Amino acid sequence: MTHTPLGPGNEFDHIRALLERWGPLAEGIGDDAAVLTPPAGQQLVVSTDATVEGVHFRREWMSARETGARGAMAALSDLAAMGATAHGVLVSLVVPDEWRALLPEFAAGIGETVRAASARIIGGNIANGAKFSATFTVLGFAASPVRRSGATPGDVLYVTGTLGGPVAALAAWERGALPEPRARQRFLHPQARLPEGQWLAAHGARAMIDISDGLAADARHLAAASGLVAALEVKNVPHFSFVTAETALISGEEYELLVALSEEGAESVAAAFVRRFSLPLTRVGLLQTVLAGGGQFPNSSVRVELPGGHDHFSR
């Protein structure tokens, strides 16, 4: 669909500059609202996520382009965690004066991510303000969205990918050092596991969450949502060689998927996943009934009450 013709004005000039950068990736911009036609029999899945300068990123860590790409990817990851497709993205920007010249590069980064996800930019908002922030609202579709709450006692927990990159990159920057290249790459260029999430949804995923707060914290979120407790086997956590398994447990902003599967058949599902995506899918624990006074857990497991992940309001 073509865009609605825009009138004159500075705000529209900014929007025109963004649209020029996005080209055919932006669709139907310029009306009061975006219109989309849900496919028959599908449910709409929608989520919103913000990236705030000085909180989620610092300018010296990454370019404007990387910031845009990463912010959009983090938002799309929530669709992956529902097993949904990515359809459309709305971009709401608060822009201080010193950021105006960076907007085209920031937009180019958003465009990279949206293209990779086979989605479109369908709307947004732009306002000035003292601190830069971008709020991404993402919309997709799923016949049967996978919630956090669908796990049952005895289900096993698997995680995609290899953990620990983001926490190592942040630790290096915080002490003024350059991160190990693979750590920097994992922090700056996370991948929303959209096809993987859809595949898992179609292959028996009972509950799913993306790892934004850290494996330990997100396993706790999934378990709490399902009315269960999670026991993680630390020695099994897939991690880069430059971090320990214990550190990988608390590495946030990974955007890998943690999925609960029925124990029966889980191994063959995981093997098929690895063949399909050439990405590890590793068993890291199981879910158990909450027992008064604490249950029995396998050796070398942790109750996920243990280490906390990233929490925006922890200090």
Next chain:
Amino acid sequence: MTHTPLGPGNEFDHIRALLERWGPLAEGIGDDAAVLTPPAGQQLVVSTDATVEGVHFRREWMSARETGARGAMAALSDLAAMGATAHGVLVSLVVPDEWRALLPEFAAGIGETVRAASARIIGGNIANGAKFSATFTVLGFAASPVRRSGATPGDVLYVTGTLGGPVAALAAWERGALPEPRARQRFLHPQARLPEGQWLAAHGARAMIDISDGLAADARHLAAASGLVAALEVKNVPHFSFVTAETALISGEEYELLVALSEEGAESVAAAFVRRFSLPLTRVGLLQTVLAGGGQFPNSSVRVELPGGHDHFSR
């Protein structure tokens, strides 16, 4: 639908406090994304809008509760302008330390608006940051959304309500005075014209926009979207007695509707609207073909190229 059980953590504690304030107005919070089932045969309409401290409001002008109510209302107004229902709202907050104690009141204001619109709060995000901002994403449904671009030459322009309150309130505050009570009321408690927009969509609205930038600017936006020019008859602009018609033309953040109707039958539609809603619906101009060198316009009309409305990037 009940909420997904939330795990421990400060961020979740803040969310729990908001949910407590919202009660049954919030639905299905706590998963990676919200899920909704589009009604058969309806299109999804979605828009996003931000309210930023120091840009869209100042603390001394309004309470946290009024700020929340007004921000959500401004976002919902975009659904009204499409002739859509209001279904769900996602609230993304950036919260500095000094705002944390105000969050329950801000949330209560959002709740008032969402209740009045018969909508629900279906998701959101919370992050800390140096400056308070709230981004509202609103979702609704319409069988045939009314776009800005559907007007044809000869269509007449009507506006709901009485204009000029917000510009008068802002002018008073800017000079350190107390606004006239009706002006303050119109600025702080605008009404998203949702039932009115749905009714107009069902009674021949060809194009529609809500007045956020001022009647003159928004008439220009609607005309540009339809490939036309708008001629406004200044003497007909409905305005409060404490402002001139010329000032009412540039009063932004009104959230009244400007609608293009076929000239034939427009008068009887307007009469039926006034009976139905006890709200003025006033003819303010017409739409004409763009003529090279400028067209002929009725006496006492302005080409809407004249006064600009509010533009976030004008200084």
